[in-house]
Amino acid sequence: MPSSLAAACCRAALRPFYRLYYPRFQLQRRLPPVPDTGRALRDNYGCEFVAYPAGSCWIAGQLYYFGAFDPWIIDSMRALSRPGDVVCDIGACWGDTALPLARHVGPGGHVHCFEPEPGNVARLTRNVAHSRLGNVSIHPLALSDADGTLSFEVDEAQSGMSGVSATQGSGVEVAAMRFDSWRSAHGIGRVAVCKIDTEGHEWSVVEGMRESVADRAVTAFIIESTSPGSREALRFLRSAGYELYRIERRRFSTVFAAENGPKRGRQTIDMVALDPRADIPPAFLRLAGR
Numbered sequence: 001m002p003s004s005l006a007a008a009c010c011r012a013a014l015r016p017f018y019r020l021y022y023p024r025f026q027l028q029r030r031l032p033p034v035p036d037t038g039r040a041l042r043d044n045y046g047c048e049f050v051a052y053p054a055g056s057c058w059i060a061g062q063l064y065y066f067g068a069f070d071p072w073i074i075d076s077m078r079a080l081s082r083p084g085d086v087v088c089d090i091g092a093c094w095g096d097t098a099l100p101l102a103r104h105v106g107p108g109g110h111v112h113c114f115e116p117e118p119g120n121v122a123r124l125t126r127n128v129a130h131s132r133l134g135n136v137s138i139h140p141l142a143l144s145d146a147d148g149t150l151s152f153e154v155d156e157a158q159s160g161m162s163g164v165s166a167t168q169g170s171g172v173e174v175a176a177m178r179f180d181s182w183r184s185a186h187g188i189g190r191v192a193v194c195k196i197d198t199e200g201h202e203w204s205v206v207e208g209m210r211e212s213v214a215d216r217a218v219t220a221f222i223i224e225s226t227s228p229g230s231r232e233a234l235r236f237l238r239s240a241g242y243e244l245y246r247i248e249r250r251r252f253s254t255v256f257a258a259e260n261g262p263k264r265g266r267q268t269i270d271m272v273a274l275d276p277r278a279d280i281p282p283a284f285l286r287l288a289g290r
Helices: 003-014 058-066 071-079 098-105 118-130 179-186 202-207 210-214 228-239 282-287
Strands: 086-090 110-114 136-139 142-144 148-153 172-178 191-196 218-224 243-249 254-258 266-274
Touching: 003 058, 071 098, 071 191, 071 218, 071 243, 071 254, 071 266, 071 282, 086 098, 098 110, 098 118, 098 136, 118 136, 142 148, 142 202, 172 179, 179 210, 191 202, 202 210, 202 218, 202 228, 218 228, 228 243, 228 266, 254 282
Parallel strands: 086 110, 086 191, 110 136, 142 172, 191 218
Antiparallel strands: 148 172, 218 266, 243 254, 243 266
């Protein structure tokens, strides 16, 4: 059977009922690549993606077969924000998180997407335009600890894994800016939640947010905990007075567990850093068992 037909058959069998939060990646490894049909991918939140890398891309595969990539991240960002809020997607790729979040915060809110990889920026721009989302801004920047430029390594097969080069001068040159500089230039006040997924560059991103952290301008962060840089970023936020929560997944839902508290589900690689003095949305408190 041709792989495109096999993929279509697998998708037809899975999508009507598949809402499980695990297994996902284990199952995806056994499924055919995403066919290049030219049709839009529709997720479980009612968003359409007309621009995406077909083939073996993990993000496209999750959307094609299961209707969402890392749904616990979308759950977390929705739980930490309300309609009308400003949120930031740092490492937005081609919009798998930003588009459903834009629907959540509504026309009175705003989603700021930061994505330096040129191919992803082009896809993100097409997806936002297709959905006619007036509450999404795209910033083709690599947020970092200094204003200027950075070298960026592009992963053609897995565009979501592209990242800042370890060696300056290799890869493509992209614009870089501190978050504090950007926030000042755009007159941004409170940000409800920042998702930071920058493939190991998280500490540099957070270093560029020191003024915002000190001012408590950002109520919550969502950060992976797998790289030395991300762990350093979480340590810094903890020392600045933010409380850390593990993002854990149950069979059909997301829950939050205090950093040193008992397990409430299967642990993911993602953490929440939350300002305990802020006005925390009831949705988060409920999912945290508070």
